[in-house]
Amino acid sequence: MKIENSVALVTGANRGIGLAFAQALLARGARKVYATARDPSSITLPGVEVIQLDVTKPTDIRAAAQLASDVTLLVNNAGIAQPGGFLAPDSDDLTRRIFETNVYGVLNMSKAFAPVLKAHGGGALLNVLSVASWVNDGALAAYSASKSAAWSLTNALRHELASQHTQVLGLHMAYVDTDLTRGIDVPKTSPEDIVQRALDGLEAGADEVLADALTQQIHQGLTAPRPFYLRSQN
Template sequence: MKLDNAVVFITGANRGLGLAFAKAALARGARKVYAAARDPASVTLPGVIPVKLDVTDPDDVARVAAECADVTLLVNNAGIANTGGFLAPDGLASTRAHLETNFFGPLMLSQAFAGALAANGGGGIVNVLSVVSWINSPLLGVYSASKTAAWGLTNGLRHELREQKTQVLGLHVGFIDTDMTRGFEAPKTPPEVVVARTLDALEAGDEEVRADEFTEQVKQGLSAEPGIYLLAPGF
């Protein structure tokens, strides 16, 4: 789908990757950009419409879907990323928190906006995933599992929404240079680069984008023997 004249709804749009999505959508000619955040006062980008949204709150999700029924592109960007594995003392609580935001949030929003997208010609959904959708380590164990679940959600939505001509694009990427990855000593891709590659893929009609070299390497390694997901990724 094309960004020109699109109506875009972006979750977690007050900072980091979400803010970069909002800026790029405006630059590519979007007619309207809804910038959603828990605190709409934190959305300060000129030209967007701040929207109050907690992606884990069903009432919030239902309200924004009713108020923003002209949406043609949903960007499920909001997420949490805490370190720790499943056997940590807070492993169970952390797993539930990650799934609430990173899996059930995009699920509820996709369900809520599917009808509007169909009514508006099909449109598209971008789900922000991760290279750790495919690999796991104790440092990011719980976060990785939530993104693996979101990858499965993305694949399922793609098939369910194809008949109504809704394009579903999964974004896989490694570390992005935002405040969320502060403290990680690893190569990082600027958010503007990630967004440009994602929107280029969207406009080309693609269903998956791998936004950095490391992610490309990991994807190729999934079919290796032993599979790359059986090896420690080094973080």
């Protein structure tokens, strides 16, 4: 898919990777960029059309699909994370809350905008996933599980949307220099670099983008005699 003259909608566009997507889409010549967030006042990027959107609320999603009926590229970026293992006392509530955004938010946005994309020739759907789709050491147990589910959802959507010629791209990355990784002392990639690789892959017709070296290493290790996800991360 070509970015130039496209009409894009980015969820969670007020900061981090979402903001970097909105900036890069404008720079690459998108005709219009809808930037969404729960709090629209938190979006200050010039040149975008701001929409209030909480991806956990069906009414917000329906309103966004009606308002942005010209979209040709949907970027499902909005996501949340919180530390904790599945044996923690609050794991049930935590898991439900994270899945509402990271899985059902992606599902419901995709369902709402699939007819919009079809009406404009197919377009593209880009889901922001994670290296956590393949590795879960218990530190971010619910988040990792949600990204695994979102990866599987992305793969299913790719097949379901093929008949309407919608490109579906899954974006995987490890540590990105955003609020989500603040306080984690590890090498990080800038959001701008991640987004550049994602959009390059989109324009090249890719199904998946492994946006940094650690992600590529872990992906390769999935087929090792002892796969990476079975190894202790301690």
